[in-house]
Amino acid sequence: MSNLETVFNIAAVERDTGLSKDTLRVWERRYDFPKPGRDANGERVYPQEQVDKLRLIRRLLDLGQRPSKVIPSTSAELTTLLESYRATSAPGTPAVVEQELMQYVKLHRSGELLAALHQGLMKQGLQRFVAETIAPLNEAIGEAWVRGEIDIPEEHLYTEQVQNILRGAIGASTTSNGRPRILLTTFPDEYHILGLLMAEATLVPEGASCLSLGTRTPLADIQSAAVGGKFDIVGLSFSVAYPARHAIEGLVELRDALPTHIGIWAGGAALKDKQRRLPGIRVVTDLADTLTALREWRSVHST
Amino acid sequence: MSNLETVFNIAAVERDTGLSKDTLRVWERRYDFPKPGRDANGERVYPQEQVDKLRLIRRLLDLGQRPSKVIPSTSAELTTLLESYRATSAPGTPAVVEQELMQYVKLHRSGELLAALHQGLMKQGLQRFVAETIAPLNEAIGEAWVRGEIDIPEEHLYTEQVQNILRGAIGASTTSNGRPRILLTTFPDEYHILGLLMAEATLVPEGASCLSLGTRTPLADIQSAAVGGKFDIVGLSFSVAYPARHAIEGLVELRDALPTHIGIWAGGAALKDKQRRLPGIRVVTDLADTLTALREWRSVHST
DNA sequence: CGAACACGTTTGTCTAGGACAAAAATGATG
DNA sequence: CATCATTTTTGTCCTAGACAAACGTGTTCG
Known part of the structure; x- marks a missing residue:
């Protein structure tokens, strides 16, 4: 039986952690972590444990920590730190x-x-x-x-x-003539689809007609689909792992490319507190807020 | 609306065209295109027309053209070439x-x-x-x-x-206790899911209990899931675009990693005529053959 | 006491060319 | 024709330096 000892090349680590290749290399230079091995060709080979620690770090950065603080800590310390966030935030959700x-x-x-x-x-x-x-x-x-x-x-x-x-x-509760007409999708490097499905499941029962293109649609195609399909709103979903900076740049570019009468709704953990950098875009904070956004749209567009 | 001269930095071009930053830079070096301007900081600034041409090129690469052939051409020539694809392969006579x-x-x-x-x-x-x-x-x-x-x-x-x-x-016709127990998934660089769903839709009504892990499961995880979940068969799907060589290597490695009592079924256009290079693996040629494979398994395992 | 500004530090992304392996094209052989 | 070996093409990875934007901190002013 062959050994399936799991190791990752730099592209795989980028996929798994959301940290760019450049970032991974510069951290290695500056903080001496991660410290991957090298294969016969001199290329980085990351062991499982380091990838796990990188994920912990990534999570803490999303929570507002800074690399120089968290990278030198051990995985155990980072886990403790993460749990301390958990203790403070979760108010009564026993479930x-x-x-x-x-x-x-x-x-x-x-x-x-x-x-x-x-x-x-x-x-x-x-x-x-x-x-x-x-x-x-x-x-x-x-x-x-x-x-x-x-x-x-x-x-x-x-x-x-x-x-x-x-x-x-x-599929059971879908309507095809309702308003607004909403186009749902994600940017090309976003693979997670549950955000889209949750949005669709929230909006369809309200009588909106949603069309999901699934994940990974190039920006130019989002634009042509939105204009060609006469949609009122384009909804984008970003998972936690999505780099906020990428999301913001892409959204600004899309806003610029779409006519003003087509609204853009953007949701997901990556965009928390980023509304002020996104003029002309409705940042949807959670599923309840999605319904609020829908009501807003309808009150503005009722004639 | 956008200002007159819209320009893009390298990250934006990567998003819009799907060509990686490394690829964009190496093309510039080798083929002298794209040839972006530079901003005050010496960083690449791509004008709209070059991005448009890059999209045409990208499209032609997807159709099987090679960079050295298409990059030197003008946008007009590329457009003509793209249109020739439409004309050439006459569609048969579909139902x-x-x-x-x-x-x-x-x-x-x-x-x-x-x-x-x-x-x-x-x-x-x-x-x-x-x-x-x-x-x-x-x-x-x-x-x-x-x-x-x-x-x-x-x-x-x-x-x-x-x-x-x-x-x-x-979901409506699923059974959870039938035999064989089949684990369905794809290798990490396969994104197409319809093959899996078609297989599941074919097998479930026959009383097999299928579990789909969706696409892109690492080999090591397929192995542990198959063994841990006591599956009888692992089913893999490969779309036309999947490189046959990768498929064969991966399948051989998986065959080596799984105990012999767990069968492997592999289906999809990429594996046509490759049965002889895949000892111990059942190559499933189409959906009807999937049912044949099921009958084979049942006749061998009936006691 | 809080807002506004200036300053130093941290951090991610960009740059250049070199290198190499995987994929495709081409040629040779059964 | 099909399979194997060789050459060319092509994408990704490498190093190490540079810099601007974001962030934290200290200072001044209303």
């Missing part, structure tokens, strides 16, 4: 159901997971199910991922099951 | 329904597309719908893409709608 679902993910109980999700959907209805079950669960999964408690296949399994549930429910 | 669906894709009639797909599903049942409608349509879409008749957003739109339909239908 027994959430813990149960999380267990199914960790134990690969896909059957039970699907059944429990289905049950939640039936009980709460699509919108509440998404807002009260899926969204918090997403966050819990993200945190567990950073803490190394869950793995890629577990995250894949989770994403697949949620997609199965949400796409089924969206 | 009437198929043509109708294709029209919906081209015209962005997502509502009608979804309705027609739904109707097809109701009329034919899941298995026949997949084999007789979706599979040929997939091929027609692929050909139209090569001919330049459809674009990235149209392909995305198609993929999304088919996913909505198939996931809904699979």
